Amino acid sequence: MWQQQTSIAGKTQPTKNVVMTIHGLNKSFGNNQVLKDLSLTLDKGENLVVLGKSGSGKSVLIKCIIGLLEPDSGSIEVLGEDITMLDHEALDKLRAKIGFLFQSNALYDSMTVRENLEFPLRRHWIQVTQEEVNGMVQEALEDVGLAHTMDMMPAELSGGMQKRIALARTLILKPEIILYDEPTAGLDPITGREIIDLIMHIREKYGASALIISHDMNCVRLTSDRVIVLFDGRPYAEGTFQTLAGATDPQVKQFFQ
Ligand SMILES: Nc1ncnc2c1ncn2[C@@H]1O[C@H](COP(=O)(O)OP(=O)(O)OP(=O)(O)O)[C@@H](O)[C@H]1O
Numbered sequence: 001m002w003q004q005q006t007s008i009a010g011k012t013q014p015t016k017n018v019v020m021t022i023h024g025l026n027k028s029f030g031n032n033q034v035l036k037d038l039s040l041t042l043d044k045g046e047n048l049v050v051l052g053k054s055g056s057g058k059s060v061l062i063k064c065i066i067g068l069l070e071p072d073s074g075s076i077e078v079l080g081e082d083i084t085m086l087d088h089e090a091l092d093k094l095r096a097k098i099g100f101l102f103q104s105n106a107l108y109d110s111m112t113v114r115e116n117l118e119f120p121l122r123r124h125w126i127q128v129t130q131e132e133v134n135g136m137v138q139e140a141l142e143d144v145g146l147a148h149t150m151d152m153m154p155a156e157l158s159g160g161m162q163k164r165i166a167l168a169r170t171l172i173l174k175p176e177i178i179l180y181d182e183p184t185a186g187l188d189p190i191t192g193r194e195i196i197d198l199i200m201h202i203r204e205k206y207g208a209s210a211l212i213i214s215h216d217m218n219c220v221r222l223t224s225d226r227v228i229v230l231f232d233g234r235p236y237a238e239g240t241f242q243t244l245a246g247a248t249d250p251q252v253k254q255f256f257q
Pocket residue numbers: 029032034052053054055056057058059060061
């Protein structure tokens with residue numbers, strides 16, 4: 001296993017600032033063992049990027065974290081609660097603290113931008129007045145620079161704008177952790193850069209922790225505090241972008257060339 005000076009991939013060192021601890025996670029589909037004894041931690045306010053070849057299990061990892069897939073074994077402790085042990089109601093409550101930016105955006109085509117943003121508030125039974133809802137929608141849209149689109153339909157917006165609306169919908173619940181699944185995939189470099197800037201702005205404003213899955217090395221370079229390279233279902237290497245970019249290990253090097 002390739003190592004860098006300060007940490008060894010796969011071994012976690014919990015501190016009081018940890019918001020997520022994954023320990024010994026295994027997930028198979030038939031004979032295909034996708035995640036193998038995977039352990040990692042996410043610190044408060046940290047942007048952690050998970051990098052890996054197509055099919056290395058990045059999406060499976062995210063789905064396990066939000067409870068869409070059940071791991072075969074291992075624990076996923078999020079904000080002090082092991083999600084693998086929670087019942088449906090408790091999991092739903094915890095999910096309200098975890099924002100998820102889907103690669104597909106997952107906006108509702110038949111709803112206006114405002115209705116899309118109001119949806120998570122209703123979905124999680126958040127008790128607020130209509131005036132408060134209006135303020136929350138306005139703030140989330142201002143965060144992504146799209147307050148003027150409130151009464152538009154998603155189909156009237158460009159791909160980059162839809163991504164920003166999806167991000168605003170994630171922000172409305174002020175999540176403590178945000179999971180970004182390929183946030184710049186399919187966007188041109190300029191629009192991709194706008195999303196990268198937003199990810200950094202959101203971290204600055206809300207101090208949320210982020211787990212970011214990305215192949216876009218510009219996104220990885222600009223957003224990451226720490227990078228984990230997944231290989232063969234396990235964290236293979238871990239370090240800052242700069243450290244890993246200087247690696248001579250072929251499995252690591254291929255991403256940075
Ligand atoms: N629901 C499922 N049923 C069976 N196999 C699955 C399922 N979901 C994922 N897999 C398998 O798990 C492996 C990892 O898939 P995953 O989507 O996590 O890869 P990835 O690293 O996110 O790839 P990409 O970068 O292309 O999105 C693949 O071999 C995939 O076929």
